[in-house]
């Protein structure tokens with residue numbers, strides 16, 4: 001197996017002993033990726049390629065000899081299906097899958113459903129990059145006139161959350177995502193890891209970026225240049241104080257991973273090159 005070294009500020013520092021491992025991964029490709037629309041809290045399923053990616057991740061982790069103890073997902077089907085397919089490929093279907101809205105994708109507000117390439121044509125590629133990747137830029141909120149408002153907020157899954165429906169986000173920056181995710185990381189996921197459990201988080205492009213920013217100590221400026229491919233497990237090794245002991249590793253074929261990252265970046269361009 002080949003490993004890709006991702007340079008992150010905190011992980012370049014002094015040598016420390018690894019005590020814990022955790023996997024973070026973005027789900028397999030979603031159905032709307034092909035249409036290049038901001039999906040966010042719309043509950044699209046995996047594309048055919050996304051199903052293959054999730055199974056391939058499971059095979060990769062199985063071949064590497066990993067035994068998972070618990071998988072955390074968002075409340076969105078593409079994240080849950082990725083967990084199921086991965087566990088099936090690992091022949092570890094019995095492993096508990098725990099769902100939380102706090103791992104949901106960043107709420108893209110009024111941008112939900114819009115086509116990224118059309119946005120780049122109308123507003124410029126740099127503006128679209130800022131909307132997609134900046135740390136503290138909040139987007140215009142979704143309101144009741146939005147075509148997906150009722151589909152999202154009338155969904156029964158959002159009556160199961162630890163906040164009321166009214167208090168769920170209507171738009172988020174990456175900073176907001178980290179703020180709603182961190183209490184769950186600290187209060188629910190970290191205790192499992194401390195109990196010696198091997199945890200995999202099957203999240204989304206931006207909920208995973210928020211978590212990686214926190215764990216790897218990535219600066220507000222540098223996080224703009226972090227884009228995650230779909231269906232690629234990221235191995236993070238942490239010391240007893242939950243600080244990274246080495247750069248995070250994106251597992252799999254390194255050329256394919258680079259191509260997958262470029263494909264996601266290109267979604268925000270007027271013309272796609274991949």
Ligand SMILES: O=C(O)[C@@H](COP(=O)(O)O)OP(=O)(O)O
Pocket residue numbers: 026027030037038039040041105108132203204205206264
């Ligand atoms: O909301 C979406 O469409 C994508 C992220 O979009 P970008 O931030 O890459 O534009 O999230 P995911 O496919 O990981 O659930």
